[in-house]
Amino acid sequence: MPQFTVTKSNLINAPVEQVHAAVRDFRRWPTWSPWFVLEPDCEITFSEDGRRYAWNGRIVGQGEMEITREEAPRSIEYRLTFLKPWKSVSQVGFTFHAKDGGTETTWTMDGSLPFFMFWMKPMMTGFVGMDFQRGLTMLKDDVETGAVPSKLEFLGPQSFTGSRFIGIRRTCAMADIASSMSADFATLTAWFTGRELPPSDKPFAITHRWDFKSGAAEYTLGIPVATAPGDLPAELHAGELPSTRVYAIRHTGAYRHLGNAWTAGMMRARARVFALNRKIPPFETYETDPRTVREEDTVTIVRFPLK
Structure with missing residues (x-):
């Protein structure tokens, strides 16, 4: 299956512990997620232990994300499972490093595409990269100011x-x-x-x-x-x-x-x-x-x- 890797980073002007806490809390993701903003009425459910969430929407598809490993406050690793529009499993992670008085926050994904979609690899890498950059930009605003100045009306x-x-x-x-x-x-x-x-x-x-x-x-x-x-x-x-x-x-x-x-x-x-x-x-x-x-x-x- 065609493999792809995406890595994006952003410097957030806040302590490592604060940024880690914002990312670790799945219930906070709808505030800054680059996907949930696209479909505000998407169905989202959270596990009681806070280690997993699932979503189901017409626009963003269906899937779930689960924490598989963490070293607080330095890193979090996830298993990202897509069910729709096609089935796939990707490894996703965040790392947090102190830099210039803030936190360099890096978001990575190692994923794959169905074999018949090999031709979409450059496009998929670009799409996911832009999604990650949008998400990190919103996360930065959320952590630094407590709000994300972005509202969509269809x-x-x-x-x-x-x-x-x-x-x-x-x-x-x-x-x-x-x-x-x-x-x-x-x-x-x-x-x-x-x-x-x-x-x-x-x-x-x-x-x-x-x-x-x-x-x-x-x-x-x-x-x-x-x-x-x-x-x-x-x-x-x-x-x-x-x-x-x-x-x-x-x-x-x-x-x-x-x-x-x-x-x-x-x-x-x-x-x-x-x-x-x-x-x-x-x-x-x-x-x-x-x-x-x-x-x-x-x-x-x-x-x-x-x-």
């Missing part, structure tokens, strides 16, 4: 009115997308400043490509306009976002957690909650200005075009 199918726009198309490393988009947004807003060309709607970003194998992302950051001038500088271009039916998910909270909305949408497409139109790339619209609202009040809507 708005479902709706109509989206397209528009012309002025934008920047860019390819960058997936890990650098936040800083790259921030720089491009600064370039766009600087170009609009002082011109008699007001935006006609809220800014957005189209995701053209998200390549787990190469680690590359390609996007267009755009600002809608009623009409686009013909004398744009080389780094800008005019385009059109088409009107279409979409499946919409509203995310309220820090932008660093927006991956929760994207993953929730893709998981729903795979679960056939909706049929994705692959001829139109998905996009996110920025409903609030992060410069004028609190981080936890930032609203972004991710839209997946429908067939």
Whole structure:
């Protein structure tokens, strides 16, 4: 069977004992788990001794996790059993090491795929790696502040009115997308400043490509306009976002957690909650200005075009 290994780490500004306790308590996992946020009404049951939990959901599938070995507060090892969408058993672990006044928290998985799914190994490694990174980022917020600023609302199918726009198309490393988009947004807003060309709607970003194998992302950051001038500088271009039916998910909270909305949408497409139109790339619209609202009040809507 095709084997894969995933390892992700994050530095959490809290003592080792505190981070270990947060991970050790399965009843706390729904607060920061990268999977339970995708399906808030997923059925979860906990064993009386606190060493095992099981889940069953339409989106996240079915399975259970059980502690098999621990050396408190340094490490915890688990057996992760998936029952749906396919049967498999993986070894999962956390290690906790004091570093720079905090705790370097490392999450690992050694797993396998059914033989007939060998071709999915790079994709699966990428998916699990992103899940682990989302989870560690939420765990960090939960431990450091006592809350995770990320809320999903599944708005479902709706109509989206397209528009012309002025934008920047860019390819960058997936890990650098936040800083790259921030720089491009600064370039766009600087170009609009002082011109008699007001935006006609809220800014957005189209995701053209998200390549787990190469680690590359390609996007267009755009600002809608009623009409686009013909004398744009080389780094800008005019385009059109088409009107279409979409499946919409509203995310309220820090932008660093927006991956929760994207993953929730893709998981729903795979679960056939909706049929994705692959001829139109998905996009996110920025409903609030992060410069004028609190981080936890930032609203972004991710839209997946429908067939």
